[in-house]
Amino acid sequence: MAIETLFKNHDAFFQFLQERWPIFLNRIESSNDLTREPKLDYELNIPGPLNLPFEHRDVRIYFSELFLEGLLRPVRHVATGKLIKKHKWVKVGLITGANDEDMDNLEVYLEKLQDAIPSSEARYPDWLNFAGRWAHLNEMRYGMPGLVESETR
Numbered sequence: 795m796a797i798e799t800l801f802k803n804h805d806a807f808f809q810f811l812q813e814r815w816p817i818f819l820n821r822i823e824s825s826n827d828l829t830r831e832p833k834l835d836y837e838l839n840i841p842g843p844l845n846l847p848f849e850h851r852d853v854r855i856y857f858s859e860l861f862l863e864g865l866l867r868p869v870r871h872v873a874t875g876k877l878i879k880k881h882k883w884v885k886v887g888l889i890t891g892a893n894d895e896d897m898d899n900l901e902v903y904l905e906k907l908q909d910a911i912p913s914s915e916a917r918y919p920d921w922l923n924f925a926g927r928w929a930h931l932n933e934m935r936y937g938m939p940g941l942v943e944s945e946t947r
Contacts (some may be wrong), residue, residue, distance in 0.1 A: 797842065808865050810840040815887055816869050818848045822881060823873045854883055861886045862903050864930035900934050907931055 800807045817836055836844065847853055860866040868889045871877060878885045886899065907927055912920040 806840055810842060812866050813838050813840060814846045815866065817844050818846060819871050819877060819884065821845060823877055858886045862899060903931055903934060
């Protein structure tokens with residue numbers, strides 16, 4: 795797939811970024827560990843460079859939005875605690891299992907969504923876009939272990 799396709803195909807672009815996110819996490823996690831061999835056998839559906847500069851300040855500022863909007867999905871990593879301690883900004887792209895952090899993300903997304911409610915004069919594409927974001931909010935909410943149980947007590 796040519797690089798031009800990534801910019802023409804929304805889904806391919808985000809799949810490309812999603813596939814490179816764990817590679818980036820492995821790279822920054824092992825950057826100070828000279829005894830560790832880098833993993834080279836990544837199974838990628840979208841060809842292209844392995845290492846992307848997610849840590850660059852011009853790129854990093856957009857990353858929390860991509861995860862909060864559901865365009866990228868957080869991943870599990872064996873060194874989650876180490877990564878968060880050293881690079882706090884990657885937390886939004888990691889599955890931590892910490893309910894307080896999940897609630898924080900949910901509250902931030904809910905605030906953004908409240909500001910994005912289409913007006914009564916809005917056209918149907920605006921409402922379709924909002925419906926997708928609303929579905930993502932519900933996925934976040936009902937995907938949190940313990941949240942539904944604690945609300946019903």
